[in-house]
Amino acid sequence: MVHSLTPTQLSAGFHALSDPxxxxxxxxxRQRELCVCELCEQLEVSQSKLSFHLKTLKEAGLVRSQQEGRWIYYSLNLSQFVVLEQFLADYRRFSPIAPARTCQE
Known part of the structure; x- marks a missing residue:
């Protein structure tokens, strides 16, 4: 299993994905880059609540931000999703090989 992320970084990615x-x-x-105000409006949440969640996603490397004037726009960092997907795919690859164990006494 070769991944470009440390176990801590992988954990941060999956943790970031654990919140509804x-x-x-x-x-x-997924549809397009959005500014904080658009996200607040569409999700019907306060900017402070949204900022906390965006920070978690940024720290996990799942989203990127770009400031334009007074607005900050967010977009997905798709390469990070690929790494998480590859990590899970390694386990899927082994599942048909491993037979179910039965206790023998």
Missing amino acids: LRLQIIDLL
């Missing part, structure tokens, strides 16, 4: 609101943010960003 963060999943909604990711789903909206």
Whole structure:
């Protein structure tokens, strides 16, 4: 298993995906880059609540931000999703090989 992320970074990525609101943010960003105000409006949450979740997603490397004037726009960092997907695919690859164990006494 060769991954470009440390176990801590992988854990941060999966943790970021464990919250329903963060999943909604990711789903909206799948369509296009959005500014904080658009995300707040579509998700019907306060900017302070949204900022906390965006920070978690950024720290996990799942989203990128770009400031334009007074607005910050967010987009997905697809390469990070590929790494998480590859990590899980390694386990899927082994599942048909490993037979079910039965206790023998």
